[in-house]
Amino acid sequence: MSNQVDTPESPESDESFQCGFAAVIGRPNVGKSTIMNELLGQKLSITSHKPQTTRHRIHGIHTTDAFQIVFVDTPGMHLGGKKSINDYMNRTATSAFADVDVVMFVVEAGRWTEEDKVVARKLKHLQMPIILVVNKIDKLNDKTELYPYVEQIQQEVTFDALLPISAYKKINLPALETEVLKFIPKQPAIFPEDSITDRSMRFLAAEMIREKLMRSLGDEVPYGATVEIEQFEFDDEEGRWVIHGLILVERAGQKKIVIGHKGSVIKDIGMKARKDLIAMLDARVHLELWVKVKENWSDDARALASLGYNDNI
Ligand SMILES: Nc1nc2c(ncn2[C@@H]2O[C@H](COP(=O)(O)OP(=O)(O)OP(=O)(O)O)[C@@H](O)[C@H]2O)c(=O)[nH]1
Numbered sequence: 001m002s003n004q005v006d007t008p009e010s011p012e013s014d015e016s017f018q019c020g021f022a023a024v025i026g027r028p029n030v031g032k033s034t035i036m037n038e039l040l041g042q043k044l045s046i047t048s049h050k051p052q053t054t055r056h057r058i059h060g061i062h063t064t065d066a067f068q069i070v071f072v073d074t075p076g077m078h079l080g081g082k083k084s085i086n087d088y089m090n091r092t093a094t095s096a097f098a099d100v101d102v103v104m105f106v107v108e109a110g111r112w113t114e115e116d117k118v119v120a121r122k123l124k125h126l127q128m129p130i131i132l133v134v135n136k137i138d139k140l141n142d143k144t145e146l147y148p149y150v151e152q153i154q155q156e157v158t159f160d161a162l163l164p165i166s167a168y169k170k171i172n173l174p175a176l177e178t179e180v181l182k183f184i185p186k187q188p189a190i191f192p193e194d195s196i197t198d199r200s201m202r203f204l205a206a207e208m209i210r211e212k213l214m215r216s217l218g219d220e221v222p223y224g225a226t227v228e229i230e231q232f233e234f235d236d237e238e239g240r241w242v243i244h245g246l247i248l249v250e251r252a253g254q255k256k257i258v259i260g261h262k263g264s265v266i267k268d269i270g271m272k273a274r275k276d277l278i279a280m281l282d283a284r285v286h287l288e289l290w291v292k293v294k295e296n297w298s299d300d301a302r303a304l305a306s307l308g309y310n311d312n313i
């Protein structure tokens with residue numbers, strides 16, 4: 001990572017070394033995953049302009065010679081959805097702050113919604129410190145609007161620090177890191193120096209494909225889609241990764257949309273996903289995608305578990 005400095009001492013031998021967990025919590029679409037990626041200095045968690053992009057908890061590990069922060073990106077807590085997958089996502093987000101050292105409560109500058117209030121209520125009885133991260137300040141024309149906005153939030157949740165930022169315009173990100181570090185205990189690193197996440201390459205590959213579905217398709221279809229990696233192997237002879245991804249949708253009509261006219265949509269999704277996979281694996285990639293209908297997968301607890309929507313991960 002860019003700010004890593006070579007030092008003869010291993011991080012573990014340094015008594016001032018800090019290591020701990022920081023959960024990134026908030027309603028959908030406030031920019032949680034974008035913030036985590038920016039703090040990590042690399043793209044790990046998928047993002048899109050649609051709410052409910054992140055469906056799983058994912059650790060992003062940032063290690064330097066002075067600290068190791070494990071960011072815990074979470075699905076946006078939301079109201080409205082009544083399916084098993086909505087329960088899974090809300091449960092995953094709520095359980096994410098059980099064992100962390102600090103919570104980053106992310107809100108969107110100028111917008112305080114019913115869903116934000118739900119998150120605030122969940123944070124109210126927490127023992128651990130809370131940093132209120134007001135993201136997307138680049139969207140505010142008049143910065144003085146921040147004062148009444150923060151005052152309104154203050155009535156519903158007590159926080160230990162406040163930081164206005166823009167993940168998109170990279171404003172105040174080093175200050176946010178400094179703020180997080182104030183709450184990270186002194187202890188040796190938990191994960192090896194070169195670990196980036198707790199998730200497998202296979203999981204990240206499925207997520208990259210799902211990101212393209214979120215970004216390329218209209219408003220409804222992405223919510224009925226999930227991705228399973230059926231093959232993930234390195235072909236020594238060809239010197240490339242062979243990845244087979246199965247896109248599951250809930251209805252025949254959705255399958256038609258994902259495939260597109262003469263396969264144009266799925267081809268575009270495949271091209272974009274392949275580009276990300278090449279960057280992630282730093283090798284050539286042969287990607288094949290299929291689409292299959294699996295009715296009601298998002299509201300069927302057993303189907304969800306078999307598709308990796310698993311509380312124990
Ligand atoms: N203008 C602006 N847009 C931002 C900023 N940060 C994130 N975004 C955009 O906001 C949208 C949502 O970002 P995500 O990072 O996917 O949001 P999230 O909170 O992880 O959303 P869920 O995973 O659905 O809970 C994307 O289109 C981002 O590019 C910011 O600082 N300014």
Ligand SMILES: [Mg+2]
Nearest residue numbers: 032033053054
């Ligand atoms: Mg997200």
